[in-house]
Amino acid sequence: MKNIKGILCDLDGVLYNDSILIDGVIDSINNLKNKGYKFLFVTNTSGVTSDELFDRLTNMGIPVQDNEILSPPLAAFNYVKNKGYKSAEVLGGNSIKKLFYDHIEENTTSPEVIVIGDIGKNWDYQLMNDLFNKILNGSHIVGLHKGKFWKASDGLRIDIGAFITGLEYATTKQSVCIGKPEKAFYEAAINKIGLPPENLLMIGDDIVGDIQGAKSANLTAVQVKTGKYRQELTENSPVPPDYLIQDFNELIQLLDH
Ligand SMILES: [Mg+2]
Numbered sequence: 731m732k733n734i735k736g737i738l739c740d741l742d743g744v745l746y747n748d749s750i751l752i753d754g755v756i757d758s759i760n761n762l763k764n765k766g767y768k769f770l771f772v773t774n775t776s777g778v779t780s781d782e783l784f785d786r787l788t789n790m791g792i793p794v795q796d797n798e799i800l801s802p803p804l805a806a807f808n809y810v811k812n813k814g815y816k817s818a819e820v821l822g823g824n825s826i827k828k829l830f831y832d833h834i835e836e837n838t839t840s841p842e843v844i845v846i847g848d849i850g851k852n853w854d855y856q857l858m859n860d861l862f863n864k865i866l867n868g869s870h871i872v873g874l875h876k877g878k879f880w881k882a883s884d885g886l887r888i889d890i891g892a893f894i895t896g897l898e899y900a901t902t903k904q905s906v907c908i909g910k911p912e913k914a915f916y917e918a919a920i921n922k923i924g925l926p927p928e929n930l931l932m933i934g935d936d937i938v939g940d941i942q943g944a945k946s947a948n949l950t951a952v953q954v955k956t957g958k959y960r961q962e963l964t965e966n967s968p969v970p971p972d973y974l975i976q977d978f979n980e981l982i983q984l985l986d987h
Pocket of ligand 1: 935936
């Protein structure tokens with residue numbers, strides 16, 4: 731892989747599981763950076779802003795610069811602003827709400843757009859039914875991403891893509907989703923790191939968000955067997971990874987070949 735100059739790197743499931751670092755990844759990132767590889771950390775993490783994510787990664791000891799992160803909240807905000815929506819209801823952490831409500835009127839009765847981010851265990855029937863009725867009455871749906879599930883330290887957890895898809899099904903309306911595997915998100919990543927697709931690889935644990943998404947943007951795709959990797963999902967994927975490795979630490983050997 732002599733032509734690779736930049737690495738788009740997923741976070742959760744690749745560098746850590748539910749904030750517990752995978753052994754060796756800090757040394758591996760430092761080694762790759764010392765060899766001259768450019769990094770951009772691309773994540774669907776949507777409960778916090780990229781500034782907060784930067785602080786979180788730094789506190790974990792991960793060598794990251796503040797311009798090396800791309801996550802959906804800001805991209806979603808730009809989308810909503812460009813669409814000209816005047817009022818919004820935002821499901822997410824306080825910093826995500828502030829990002830939107832500083833510029834767009836908060837309206838939890840009949841918002842023009844409902845922005846759906848990560849709210850952990852706060853999903854329940856009442857919330858789904860409330861959103862269902864607002865969408866039927868005309869609210870648009872913007873999802874920060876459409877992930878199916880993620881891996882916490884105690885096992886797999888259902889992700890917001892399942893709730894968004896449920897709302898689409900019940901209302902017969904379509905959402906616009908922002909994060910991986912959306913091609914627009916990968917194009918934003920390619921622009922931000924400043925290298926052409928043939929010089930980039932994407933490494934991640936999610937066969938859809940990371941692998942299929944990267945391939946749709948013509949990137950080399952490397953899947954790790956950590957995090958949410960499932961052998962049967964990869965074997966049955968219409969778009970397989972270019973390379974399948976045990977964990978992030980094996981990336982150096984792969985790049986040296
Ligand atoms: Mg991941």
